[in-house]
Amino acid sequence: MLKKNSYVMISALILMLSVLVSACGGTNNTKGNNAATNTPAAETETPAATEEPAAQLRSYETAKGAVEIPTKPLRVVTDYYGGELLAVGANVVGVEPSAFDNPFLKEQLKGAEDVGAPINVEKVLELKPDLIVVMYDESYEALSKIAPTLHIPYGTATNIYETVKLFGDIAGAQDKAEQFIADFNKKAAEGREKLKGVVDENATFGLYELTDKGELWIFGDNAGRGGQAIYNALKLKMPAINENAKEQTVQLSLEALPEYAADYMFLTTYDPEKKGEELKKLKESGVWRGLNASKNNTIFYNDFDTYYRYDPIAIMGQIDLFVDMLVERAEENKK
Missing domain, CATH: 3.40.50.1980 (Nitrogenase molybdenum iron protein domain)
Known part of the structure; x- marks a missing residue:
């Protein structure tokens, strides 16, 4: 009876060990086979770092x-x-x-x-x-x-x-460039329309600059100071002597200024320390006071930082500034 019981106990122990070994093997298979856990293979792997697409x-x-x-x-x-x-x-x-x-x-x-x-x-x-x-x-x-x-x-x-x-x-951004040009042309046309009857179509317009060292310059259509707005957009005329100049900037002596004078004169002053000394001297000079533009109140003293600029956005903004100052001065001179 003892032997029989021992045989039964040993058999039961062997059976339990067999089940345990099978279970361990099954667990290993589950880890190696995603289908057993219904988990997609991509989810069990460490995802690779997302790379930015290379710029074209x-x-x-x-x-x-x-x-x-x-x-x-x-x-x-x-x-x-x-x-x-x-x-x-x-x-x-x-x-x-x-x-x-x-x-x-x-x-x-x-x-x-x-x-x-x-x-x-x-x-x-x-x-x-x-x-x-x-x-x-x-x-x-x-x-x-x-x-x-x-x-x-x-x-x-x-x-x-x-x-x-x-x-x-x-x-x-060729499309944005085309749109900017379209907007520029529209604003320029509007400006020209506003000036009809305000300024004589044969009048001349000059751009000048005085420096803090007393140097005097005249500018063409592409050296800032409003050239693109005045000559390109509004299509106003340069002084004849400057129209044929090869250089965009010409330094003038005070004595030569009357030769380069215009019916309408716009002066910027480069004076970083805001001393105002050279401008005062110029205004008090007999040459300056003798200019037709001075006598007719058609000289404009403009801010350097505003009119020095020549980028497209500045040029667009300068159109309105020039038109407004010419219209306002015409009204003032009528009084």
Whole structure:
């Protein structure tokens, strides 16, 4: 009886061990077979890090050779082309310091940072641009190691149409460039209409600047000071002697000024310390007081920061400023 019981106990023990071994084997199979747990294989593996798609690039030809640039740049750093890039909707994240004094750009540059003048390479690196556009190339090699860099020398474009088309192409925003030009043409036409009957169609208009050193200059249609707005948009006439000048800027002596005088004269004064001494001397001079524009009250003294600017957004804004001042002065002179 004892032997029989022992045999039964041993048999039961062997059976229990067999079940236990089968269970362990089943557990191992479950871990190795996702179907057993209804868990998709992808969910049991560690997911790979999501990679950003590579930006599409295109070749852009420059004087320094072909440069591979993004077809749609997302973060642009520039020195002196802030307004040109903003005009076509580019995201300007860094720009030289004087751009922040441009009254036409202040709102649009609220999110941008000062990259210095000359441009500070370390600051540019912090901003992580995917495109850099510079007027001056002193740091070109260093900047090119940060991101694709385009050197666009001053004077590459000669008027607002060429400028907007150029930067629309650079920013991959040809549609926005076309829209800007359409808006510019519309505003220019409206301005010309407002001036009908206000100024004589044969009257001449001159742009002048006095410096804090007493230097006197006259400007053409593409050197800032409102040239694009006056001559291109509003189609007002230059003084004949300046119309044929090859240079955009000509320095004048006070004695030669009457030869370059216009029926309407717009003077900006470069006087960073706001001393006003040279302007006072000019106004008190016999030459200045003897000008027809002085006698007819058609001289306008304009703010440097507002009229120095020549980017497309500034030019657009200057149209209204010139039209308004001419209309107001005409009303004043009637009294």
